[in-house]
Amino acid sequence: LRTRDIENNGNGPLYRRLQSALKAVIDDGILQVEDALPSERDLATELGISRVTVRNAMRALVEEGVLVQRHGAGTFVAPRVEQALSRLTSFTEDMITRGMDPGAIWIEKTLGHASPEEAMALNLSPGTEVTRLRRLRTANDKPMALEYAVIPRAFLPSPDEVDKSLYDALAKYNKKPERALQRLRAELFDGETAKILGVPEGSAALYIERRSFLANGTPVEFTRSYYRGDSYDFIAEMQVDA
Ligand code: GLP
Secondary structure: OOHHHHOOOOOOOOHHHHHHHHHHHHHHOOOOOOOOOOOHHHHHHEEEEEEEEHHHHHHHHHOOEEEEEOOOOEEEEOOOOEEEOOOOOHHHHHHHOOOEEEEEEEEEEEEEEEHHHHHHHOOOOOOEEEEEEEEEEEEOOEEEEEEEEEOOOOOOOHHOOOOOOOOHHHHOOOOOOEEEEEEEEEOOOOOHHHHOOOOOOOOOOEEEEEEEEEEOEEEEEEEEEHHHOOOEEOOOOOOOOO
């Protein structure tokens, strides 16, 4: 990182330019997950800029979820979450496995009637009653994904049944899914979704659609999610046909 690169990095306040220059260093893999950043003082001296500028840039990156600050230890590149594509797990399970604290912030919890698209995904007649859950999913309070789940009301009588985990609520009724189909696609965050997740508009998103089924093949869930492209890796194991 050189002072010149930061100064020439667009316009706007210097700390913003430093913020995006640091982000680029991480995106390029020069600094990797769990790598420590130099101290505020060292970076300021090295770049010949004020400590306040460095502090503001780092703070903004912590807010963006790109960096984590650990008390007494320093600032590090935040870990990415890896999720296996072959195992059916819930967000809650995924986070707990990684030693992170899963959370959900509710945006919508309602009963409604299946739209034609939802009816098709869930194999229902259009208009059938469904439970709708729209949640911001967090890990250690960092926003990770925006999820919109639609469940036939027959399987989840009231949205209030869900406290933190949807799959735990379904398990209570013996309706935890056993199989799922998932579609992933790259998208860009629109303004509204970006704002909810605290990322810049137009940044990379991973759109994931999951339809999950009971053991007997009945669809139980249709969920559309937007995961932060900067925080998530999906891992698949592949084999050549026998
Ligand atoms: C993942 C899936 C969703 C599923 C959710 C359940 O995030 N993408 O389709 O609904 O897990 O997680 P939880 O039980 O924590 O609500």
